[in-house]
Amino acid sequence: xxxxxxxxxxxxxxxxxxxxxxxxxxxxxxxxxxxxxxxxxxxxxxxxxxxxxxxxxxxxxxxxxxxxxxxxxxxxxxxxxxxxxxxxxxxxxxxxxxxxxxxxxxxxxxxxxxxxxxxxxxxxxxxxxxxxxxxxxxxxxxxxxxxxx
Numbered sequence: 767x768x769x770x771x772x773x774x775x776x777x778x779x780x781x782x783x784x785x786x787x788x789x790x791x792x793x794x795x796x797x798x799x800x801x802x803x804x805x806x807x808x809x810x811x812x813x814x815x816x817x818x819x820x821x822x823x824x825x826x827x828x829x830x831x832x833x834x835x836x837x838x839x840x841x842x843x844x845x846x847x848x849x850x851x852x853x854x855x856x857x858x859x860x861x862x863x864x865x866x867x868x869x870x871x872x873x874x875x876x877x878x879x880x881x882x883x884x885x886x887x888x889x890x891x892x893x894x895x896x897x898x899x900x901x902x903x904x905x906x907x908x909x910x911x912x913x914x915x
Contacts (some may be wrong), residue, residue, distance in 0.1 A: 768785050780870045786810055804857070814851065818862065821892045821902065822847035825864050829886035833868075836882070861901045870910040 777798075779787035786799040786809050798813065800806025811819075826845045833840050843866055850861040866883055883906035888892050893902045 788847065792802040814849065814857075814859070816861065818847055818849040821849075821862050821890075821896065822864065824890040825886055825904075826866070828890040829866060829868075829883060832882045832886055832889075833879075838879070838882075839870070839872060843868050843872050859896075859900045861903065862896070863903045863905065865905045865907070867907040867909060870908070872911065874908070874910050876908050876910070880906055 775789055775791040777787055777789045780796070781783070782841070783804075783806055786807060788795060788797055788810075790873055795844070797810025798816075799809045801807035801812050802866050803816075804812075804836050806812075822845055829843060830840075845867075846865045848863050848865075849859050851857050852860045864887065868879060868883065870879075887904050896902060898914055899914050
């Protein structure tokens with residue numbers, strides 16, 4: 767049986783593109799506007815940043831879940847994500863790159879971690895929604911104690 771989930775956001779916008787709006791969902795609220803480069807006031811966040819944040823947070827949580835489900839003890843995940851946009855009549859994301867740095871206090875199988883880091887991108891809900899429209903890539907770095915001879 768298929769599980770269905772509904773997510774709802776409320777927004778408010780008044781005036782031209784030089785103004786700001788707000789969005790509200792769950793326990794989060796933020797101002798939104800167009801960036802200065804796109805003719806807006808550059809206040810709050812932009813839809814482009816929100817999409818990148820959704821992709822990054824989904825990827826990070828999915829990777830954490832995969833590691834935890836396999837009982838692989840990591841100490842933390844640092845993530846840098848970059849979105850690359852092209853302007854072909856309309857501005858659109860062409861590529862998103864996630865660069866996780868995964869820290870371990872014990873020796874681990876690096877190949878397994880690299881496979882899980884790549885698998886997290888394939889199972890993340892946001893990556894699944896973007897697939898076919900935006901290339902999402904992963905470049906993991908692993909920090910773990912050296913193997914003792």
